[in-house]
Amino acid sequence: MFSNTVEYALRAVAALAEDWERPHAVQKIAERTKMPNDYLAKVMQALCRAGVVRAIRGRHGGYQLAQAPEKLSLLDVINAVDPIKRIERCPLGLAGHGANLCPLHRRLDDAIRETENAFRFTTLGELLQSTGPVRPLCPIEPTGSLINVAL
Amino acid sequence: MFSNTVEYALRAVAALAEDWERPHAVQKIAERTKMPNDYLAKVMQALCRAGVVRAIRGRHGGYQLAQAPEKLSLLDVINAVDPIKRIERCPLGLAGHGANLCPLHRRLDDAIRETENAFRFTTLGELLQSTGPVRPLCPIEPTGSLINVAL
DNA sequence: ATTAAGCTGGACAAAGATGTCCGGTTGAGC
DNA sequence: GCTCAACCGGACATCTTTGTCCAGCTTAAT
Structure with a gap:
């Protein structure tokens, strides 16, 4: 339902959030979040242009x-790379369907709004x-200790 | 958030639903729902294989x-052409993250589940x-009369 | 039997998403 | 002011989605 790019962007900001007052190199983020280095570079540029x-x-x-981290919502991140588009008007361009969506598109837009x-x-x-057994970006070691490495 | 194909499939079944006990030619459906004839043909084949x-x-x-129509859910239609995929396990393949999703993926999956x-x-x-001013697939004529033509 | 309407399915084209490569620019540290 | 780590951004390769084209098969009606 969400694009690959959105998943990457969320992983990346989750990784940054844990130590957000210092800069982190793309290569380090890519290692921690297990994604292609060069593609992440593009995603980070998009997040940068969007001000995230x-x-x-x-x-x-x-x-x-x-x-x-308390000021940044997941929606901010998602919209930066792959904006969620509400259904504003009838996709068929029908006369008389201004803000009045038909029942089908009303249901679709409701679902989109709830997700937003x-x-x-x-x-x-x-x-x-x-709180919980699994932390963001953190695998559970077989021994039970937590290592801060993954989502 | 939803693919073009999903939108097409939903329009098509909405068009069929109004007179569901008779067959409707692809070309007629395409006209009513304003979508490419030949592409709709592919979508209908998919809906057919899925038993919708x-x-x-x-x-x-x-x-x-x-x-x-009372027996068919929108999810049946969506899953026929572009299945909604829940997040079953950690996308990073991390040790110890079986059914235990990290907070990030838990939120994502919650949203997907609600949409489902x-x-x-x-x-x-x-x-x-x-009930409402706009009916499925039906434009409102400037005169105010309803014509059963669009979503 | 012949015809015409209409689905079937393969091939292919266009566009977008994803992923890779690499030379250029910036700026901290020496 | 030199060097090197790291971002910048364009070019390109690949895959998926979307869309088009068309020849063939199936069936109702004549």
């Missing part, structure tokens, strides 16, 4: 979140605070 | 719903029964 992350160029540079809201009100900060 | 519609071959043939349910419990019959 900030780029620090030059040696010891990298990307960092543009704001605190689910992500609008979830921040990166909340993901980090979640 | 039935094909009547030969002259005066066409497609008709395989069941009454929204469509699982909506039938084509309900769309037809909806």
Whole structure:
């Protein structure tokens, strides 16, 4: 239901969120989140243009979140790379169907709206605070210890 | 959020639902739903293989719903052409993340599950029964009369 | 039997998403 | 001011989705 690019972008910001006041090189993020290095570079550029992350160029540079994790919603991230589009008007361009969607498109748009809201009100900060056996981007070691490596 | 193909499939079955006990030719459906004739042919074949519609071959043939509109859910149609995939396991393949999704993927899967349910419990019959100014596949004529032509 | 309507399915073209490659630019540290 | 790590961005390759074309098969009606 969500594009590959969205999945990548979310993994990347989740990785950045844990230590968001320092820049992280693309290569390091790619290793932690197990995705293609060069493709991630493109995704990060998109996130940067959208203002979700900030780029620090030059040696010891990298990307960092543009704001605190509590200020960034999952929707911000999703919309930066692959915007969720609501159904504003009748896709068939029918006369008289301005804001009045037919029952079919009304149901579709309702579902889209609910999805939008689910992500609008979830921040990166909340993901980090979640309690449970599995942490964001963190595999559980066979021994039971937690290593901060994956989503 | 939904593919073009899903939109087409839903339009097509909505068109069939209004007179579901007779076969309708692909060309007629394509005109009513304003989509490419030859592409619709492929979509109908997929719906047919999935058992959502039935094909009547030969002259005066066409497609008709395989069941009454009350028996067909929007999810049946969606899954026939572009199945909604839940997140069953950690996309990073991390050790220890069997059924335990990390907070990020848990939120994503929750959203997918809610979308699935929204469509699982909506039938084509309900769309037809909806009251409101705009009917499925029906443009409102400037004069105010209803013509059964579009979604 | 012949014809015409209409589905079937393969081949192919166009566009977008995904992924790779690489030379150029920036800026911290020496 | 030199060097090197790291971002920038264009070009290109590949795959999937979307869309088109067409010859062949099936069946109703005559």
